[in-house]
Amino acid sequence: MSQSSSPQLTIRPATFPPDKETVARLFLAYAQTLPISLAFQDFDAELAGLPGKYAAEVRGTVFLAGMAASQPTIGCIAIRPFYHTKSATPSTQTKVCELKCLYLTPSSRGRGVAKMLLSAAVQRARELGYEEMLFHTIASMTAARRLYEGYGFEEIERYYERIEGAVFYRLGKRKSRLISFGV
Numbered sequence: 001m002s003q004s005s006s007p008q009l010t011i012r013p014a015t016f017p018p019d020k021e022t023v024a025r026l027f028l029a030y031a032q033t034l035p036i037s038l039a040f041q042d043f044d045a046e047l048a049g050l051p052g053k054y055a056a057e058v059r060g061t062v063f064l065a066g067m068a069a070s071q072p073t074i075g076c077i078a079i080r081p082f083y084h085t086k087s088a089t090p091s092t093q094t095k096v097c098e099l100k101c102l103y104l105t106p107s108s109r110g111r112g113v114a115k116m117l118l119s120a121a122v123q124r125a126r127e128l129g130y131e132e133m134l135f136h137t138i139a140s141m142t143a144a145r146r147l148y149e150g151y152g153f154e155e156i157e158r159y160y161e162r163i164e165g166a167v168f169y170r171l172g173k174r175k176s177r178l179i180s181f182g183v
Helices: 020-033 043-048 113-127 142-151
Strands: 010-013 061-066 073-081 096-104 132-138 154-156 166-171
Touching: 010 113, 020 043, 020 061, 020 073, 020 096, 061 113, 073 113, 096 113, 113 132, 113 142, 132 142, 142 166
Parallel strands: 096 132
Antiparallel strands: 010 061, 061 073, 073 096, 132 166, 154 166
């Protein structure tokens, strides 16, 4: 899958193991932008075990946004099956996925790349048979919240243990104009 707003930009699924280091670097950069620690999610183990919950075999995907020339990889987004608890192993038939780690390098923000990454993730979720997409973000991340809300995500009640300052969202089913990701 490749989408482009200019001849230089491509969005593609990451391949493992070749892209493992790049994905880990972008996920770590994402985590460093947050005002909270991701230790409660076993983030270090997740990085070490990539692709892990994002593997194609378990219906996950990581997308990379790349630019030609001097800065080849500028961002990422990921989807994975929704895990109700840390130890849960979802069935391959689960209809709910979770959006994770939308990140762009600071110099690449404000150019529509985040929306393109989000569109790629939603399209892939549809292709994988998911009917709902969940995610959470930090309330103070207003630009990200505007992006998600503009795309049709609706704020919902918490579905994870308490994360201070988090806001939870859903796309698909119930009241959304994007039933089953019908974008």
